[in-house]
Amino acid sequence: MGAKLAVVIHAEEEFDWHGGFYRSNTAVSHHVELIKLIQAMLDLGAHVTLAMDYPFVTSKGGEEVIHFCKGCSNGTIEFATHLHPWVNPPFEEPLDGNQVSNRHSYPGNLSPDLEYQKLKVLTDKIEEVTGSRPVTYLAGRYGIGRNSQEILRSLGYEVDLSISAFSDFSHQQGPDFSQYNNALFSKGGITYLPHTCCRISRFKWLSSWLQKNPSYLNGRDIVSRVVRKVFGIVTYRLSPEGVDLNNLICAANHQIEMGHEYLILSFHSPSAKLGQTPYVQTHEDKLRFDAVTLDFIEWFMHQPDVEVFTPQRLASLKSIV
Template identity: 60%
Template sequence: MSAKLAVVIHAEEEFDWNGGFCRFNDSVTHHQELIVLIREMLLIGAKVTLAMDYPFVTSAGGQQVINTFRDQAGEAIEFAAHLHPWVNPPYLETGEDGVASELESYPGNLSAELEFEKIQVLSHAIKRETGLSPVTYLAGRYGIGPNTRRILQRLGYRVDLSISAFSNFTHQQGPDFSTFNNRMFQQDQITYLPHTCSRMSAFPWASKTLNDHPTLLTGQDFTTRVVRKMLGVRTYRLSPEGVPLKDLIAAARHQLKLGHHQLVLSFHSPTVKPGMTPYVSSADEYQTFRATTLDFIKWFNRLPDSEMFLPASLAHHGGCYA
């Protein structure tokens, strides 16, 4: 089976990552830098999914990005939905500072009615600006919940990118994905393609075991920490944000060897402008981020029988399974 790569950009507003979830932080000023990087990725053969939240879609900057790539939609560009509930109508009931609680920052924690209304408003905004109804969904903070699947079905979505393999956000009142590896699967007509994350060990047998049994060696007790250290266990998200190129390649090779042929390379759109996210604070760091992104795509395209894809294509083919 061919190796496939989706490039997914969390296209969102700029905010202080340590300053809470404020309704009034809705600026999008990184659009020019984002357009430049997307063009560079397209030129080397990438296909790009813009998972867009409400401030991005409704801002002048975000709309400029949409208009720049509108004629490539369905071929090299996909317009998907990305819900940040604290900046998406109908707005949460907050104090004068407009700051939502951490619990409310995960859309899956909201009532079924409110989660539905927020995704519906976002879906309508995307269709209004792009002319297309999104079929791919990415919850903000990966925050799907017990009602999300039914809501997505009701609104015509077919693909969900919200699962973050091996991750557990319960310490922040978020979802627990610690039982999930990177295997794509389908449930109730929704195809789930996890954000790629790779657990690796210095010992090949241990790497396979850790991926086949995601909850193994995830505890924080002394013995578990010692065993992880002895086995050289490392975990890498497939993202150019803070992960060196050699580690991205190692993570991708590992997943492909395990038979997980659909990979997701992801990053947050404000990272393209220094100072907007913790991953890029200077021009030099941006150049490292840019080079890592482009060099990984070039490396992937040199693999035998490799293919770039848009997640929406999984809906057209009813899913594809490794």
């Protein structure tokens, strides 16, 4: 079966990634650059999923991006949901002041009621602004928790992109996805498509084994680190943020060879503008980011038997196990 590519943009506010989580960080000033990049991707034949958080969907800049996307050809843009709990009402007072703890930056660590209320507010706002109710969800910081599935189902969601394959965020009070590879599956009425990430060794047999056993050699202990170095095991996320074109192509080819036909190319919307994320700090970074994004899409579109898609298309795939 041919490979299928979704481009998923984490459409969010600008903030200092190393400076904590503050309710006051709500600026969206990268809309002009983002519109240009979306247009360039569409010109290459891509489809784009705009997973939007509350500051983005309520800001002047975000509204301009949404207005542009609503004018694009039918089916090429999907409006999805991206929950950053530290900037999304309702807020708890006085415990939830301007700064939010690292633990509560993950939506899945909130109380069930607060996670539901925040997601409902955001879902309703996206429907109000775009004219369509979102069915695809992407938790901020990939932070789904034990209550997230039931909450998503109750609000009409059908697809979740929050799993980050091979990743473990438990050292920073986040979720542990180290048991997941990139396989599409359905559970509890929700179809899950992990954000594409791959682990590759210089030995092909080991790459295949790691794909089938994602939790092995994935730890932070000294033994795991040494074994990864000896066997040349590297991890790549399918993203132009910090990954060069050759490694993106290597990651995509690896996933296709492993039988995973659905791929997600993802990035954070502030990376479209110079100085807004750690990945784009210089003029050269900006040129590289744009070039890698567009060159990868162009490469993919020239491969045999490929398709582009938006994750909402997966909503009907309820029988996947």
